[in-house]
Amino acid sequence: MALAHELLRSGFPYYMTLGQRRVTSNPVDIGFGKENVYVLTKGGLGTEVRVINWEDENLGVLGGTDLFQWPAALLVDSEENLIVSDEAKHTVVTMDKDGNHLETWGVKGDGEGELDRPSGMSFDSEGNIVLSDTMNNRVQRFTRSGEHLQTIGVGDLDSPWGVAVDQLDNVYVVDWKNDRIVKYSRDGDLVMTLGSSGSGKGEFNRPSSVAVDNHGDIYVCDRQNNRVQLFNKEGKYIQSFHGNASLSKSGQTYILANAVTLRLRAMSDVEKTQLLDVPMTIRVDDDFRLFITDFGNHRIQIYKKDAIELSQDQIAPEMRNPILFTT
Amino acid sequence: MGSNDLALKAHLLRRAGFGASRGELEEIAKNGYEEIVEDLIHPERFEDLDEDYIRRYNPELSYHDGFQNHAGRWIWRMINTKRPLEEKMALFWHHVFATAYYKSEHVPTLIAQIETFRNNGLSNIKKVLNDLAKDPAMNYWLDNCENHSDQPNENWGRELLELFSMGVGNYSEDDIKNASRAFTGWTFEQPHPLYPFGHFASSFIFDEDDHDGSEKTFLGKTGNFNGEDIVEIICEQPATAKFICRHLYTFFVEDEPQVHTWSIEEPRNPEAIDEMIKVFMETDGDIRSILRFVFNSDFFKDAWYKKVKNPTELVAGTIKLTGMYDVIPKEGEALGTLYGSASVMGQALMNPPTVEGWHTGSEWIDGGTLNERVNFAVNQFDDVSTPGFKDILSRLGDQVKSDDLVGRCLDLIGPIEVGNETHAALSSYADAVGDLDLSTDQARTENAVKIARMIQLIVSTREYQFA
Structure with missing residues (x-):
């Protein structure tokens, strides 16, 4: 599918918040089924997949530390099987939507097809898994059952984390310790790098995740700057998301039932609670919704892009210089 | 200088830090003793610890439920830092200004307090006490948030004098009352409750409407004192110099009798304490200067194995x-x-x-x-x-x-x-x-x-x- 020539970016407003502490505690990734939302959690309040729905109701947990210890990423396939990468056991685990264990593959090592702390994952257009092999400083492509297909990024990367694959099967890798995103073609050729160290626009502080939507827009989870940055398909900075959360439905229900909590919230500054706190992973869907796992706040913040696709004849050609005389 | 020299430097690193592996010791020992002391008391000469991996693989450090992992991270810092005295000073002040999780169960403020000690630990006593008086964890721990202009609470004022600066016997009950009045209105911003999104940080607030701005007499001085004025007067007192130096001595040099006995138990080495007090008074309570003096002193160099490791x-x-x-x-x-x-x-x-x-x-x-x-x-x-x-x-x-x-x-x-x-x-x-x-x-x-x-x-x- 061809990408739009340009976008009229109307805005990217806040959409909703899902989850709360003790339900979606410490979320590290999110995936979607036909009706359910799967939230991968990691930490002292639970290492598991939490199942909720769009009404923010808690439907229970799947998996757990017997299957994965340091889960990093979650994929949900068309049959709603759940695939989890585990950095502690150096494996990729698959279970069905009821939590039944289907398959585990992955062996620790640095040889072809071996893994050392597998982290970020994304499907390619054929349903293969593109996987960050963090401590081996590379990305590998595997079939669903773990057969090695390709190695990408050798010599370029330092402790890669998140990965994304766009419609054209280009691979975007979070080059974590180098504070940048590296884009590779389907064949593994380096196409573009994006970002550098810092806290300004287009700069990153240990980014953790990357996503690409169907417009080719690139989203970077700038973890230690507590924000998500949006770039267009050429890598031009568009805007940042610092957080604008409201109460989730489950959070509102909890607070309304607790008089002291209600009073303390009334005494405090709401603005602080809206911000992102160590966002971990971002995902975008076909409806141009952006999902941010707001790890430190135990919730998912969701935003929805409002943009109109433009053809080449609708918009003036690119200008080399800025101008002050505008209409 | 042979192995004795190495052993002396190992002694210094055990006291001013947390010891050293043999490789670290040999690397550090390439410098002379006094040069090592200067490096220790100037932690800014060395890069801060890279926490990227520890935070990536310990996500518990990115939220604030339970303090145990954060306390563990502190020990991990002690193990790995190139600035050992920075962590040792944070531990020292944590010993002196002991603040516990069990009362507030509010981890962000406890972490912030330790970070404050890490940052100001080698500065001067006035800064240390002023920062402490504005620290939300301490404020709640000793009830100063309940210290109102029309209803004073003396807990913080009492402990500031008794446990944190001068020691028993060096002030009157009226001094406690008046110090407490000076800290009315020193409180903190209400943080959001734990549910539904976890703990949020807090920060110091001075509520002028709740402050008793009337005249007070404290340790013989009279004025419309605020909290900073009280700290200023405290820091001028020889009793404060002695109390803080005794704490430094027992933490870095030699085990002393327990703190609560100090009003009746004299120091084990009164000459050493007197010399430390002299440095304290000459430098307006500059902790870095006092420690430079201590680590280069004979009484420190002779104090091998005179302390039980905490x-x-x-x-x-x-x-x-x-x-x-x-x-x-x-x-x-x-x-x-x-x-x-x-x-x-x-x-x-x-x-x-x-x-x-x-x-x-x-x-x-x-x-x-x-x-x-x-x-x-x-x-x-x-x-x-x-x-x-x-x-x-x-x-x-x-x-x-x-x-x-x-x-x-x-x-x-x-x-x-x-x-x-x-x-x-x-x-x-x-x-x-x-x-x-x-x-x-x-x-x-x-x-x-x-x-x-x-x-x-x-x-x-x-x-x-x-x-």
């Missing part, structure tokens, strides 16, 4: 010898374990028993805690594959004569000096294992456990309990 020192120092809990965490390493290990020995960091803090020195040791201390240290050398043990093994060379085994091992994990009785016991084990061949991989593998046993015997000695 549990945190024992845990951090022993782990440093093993090379575990490195900058890149290994699978299975849990920061909470570091906290838990010190906790069962009697020192739950960030959760001291009372505002008086921990009783130190020989009171660290009882039947239960000694057992925990010895078991912990011994267990760390059960594994002969740790980087630290492998380093010790490689430094022993190809052959170790039975007669040399005790001395070589004592040297490599210290240098440590032991008494005759201990030496004899260690030697009897060395005699039993005989000469050891370490010249081939196979021989090293076969004999590694025998070396590890010797190390385990050493870390379970009485002498290893002392710094």
Whole structure:
């Protein structure tokens, strides 16, 4: 599918918040089924997949530390099987939507097809898994059952984390310790790098995740700057998301039932609670919704892009210089 | 200067830091003693610790439920930092200004307090006390948020004088009342509640409408004092100089009687305390200057093994010898374990028993805690594959004569000096294992456990309990 020539970016407003502490505690990734939302959690309040729905109701947990210890990423396939990468056991685990264990593959090592702390994952257009092999400083492509297909990024990367694959099967890798995103073609050729160290626009502080939507827009989870940055398909900075959360439905229900909590919230500054706190992973869907796992706040913040696709004849050609005389 | 010089520098690193592996010690010891002291008291000369990996693989550090992992991260910092005195000073002030989790259960403010100690620990007493008075964790711990202009609460005012600056017997009840009035309106921003999104940070607020701005008389001075004025007056007092210097002495030089006895128990080394007080008064309570004087003094250099290691020192120092809990965490390493290990020995960091803090020195040791201390240290050398043990093994060379085994091992994990009785016991084990061949991989593998046993015997000695 061809990408739009340009976008009229109307805005990217806040959409909703899902989850709360003790339900979606410490979320590290999110995936979607036909009706359910799967939230991968990691930490002292639970290492598991939490199942909720769009009404923010808690439907229970799947998996757990017997299957994965340091889960990093979650994929949900068309049959709603759940695939989890585990950095502690150096494996990729698959279970069905009821939590039944289907398959585990992955062996620790640095040889072809071996893994050392597998982290970020994304499907390619054929349903293969593109996987960050963090401590081996590379990305590998595997079939669903773990057969090695390709190695990408050798010599370029330092402790890669998140990965994304766009419609054209280009691979975007979070080059974590180098504070940048590296884009590779389907064949593994380096196409573009994006970002550098810092806290300004287009700069990153240990980014953790990357996503690409169907417009080719690139989203970077700038973890230690507590924000998500949006770039267009050429890598031009568009805007940042610092957080604008409201109460989730489950959070509102909890607070309304607790008089002291209600009073303390009334005494405090709401603005602080809206911000992102160590966002971990971002995902975008076909409806141009952006999902941010707001790890430190135990919730998912969701935003929805409002943009109109433009053809080449609708918009003036690119200008080399800025101008002050505008209409 | 030979091995004695190395041993003196090891003594300095045990006291001003948390000890050193042999490799670290030899690297640092390339500098002269006074130069090492200057490096220690100027932590900014060294890069701060890279926390990227520890935070990536310990996501618990990115939220604020439970303090144990955060306390464990602190010990991890002690193990890995190139700025050991920065962490040691944070621990020192945590001893003096003991603030516990169990009252507030609010982790962000506890973490912020330790960070404040890390940042201001080597500054001057006035800054330290002013920062403390504005610290939300302390404010709540000692009820100053309940200290209102029309209804004073004297808890903070009392402890500021009794436990944090001057000590009992150096002020009156009226001084406590008036100091407390000066701190009315010193409170903190209400943080959002734990549910539904976890804890949020707080910060100091001065509520002028709740402040008693009327005239007060404090330690003989009269004025419309605010909290900063009280701190200013406190810092001018010789009693404050003596109290803080005594704390520094007992933490860095030699175990003193417990703090609560200081109004009746004189210092063990009054001349040393007097010299420290002189530096304190000459520098307006500059902690860096006092420590420079202490570390270069003869009384410090002669104070080997005059302190029982606190549990945190024992845990951090022993782990440093093993090379575990490195900058890149290994699978299975849990920061909470570091906290838990010190906790069962009697020192739950960030959760001291009372505002008086921990009783130190020989009171660290009882039947239960000694057992925990010895078991912990011994267990760390059960594994002969740790980087630290492998380093010790490689430094022993190809052959170790039975007669040399005790001395070589004592040297490599210290240098440590032991008494005759201990030496004899260690030697009897060395005699039993005989000469050891370490010249081939196979021989090293076969004999590694025998070396590890010797190390385990050493870390379970009485002498290893002392710094």
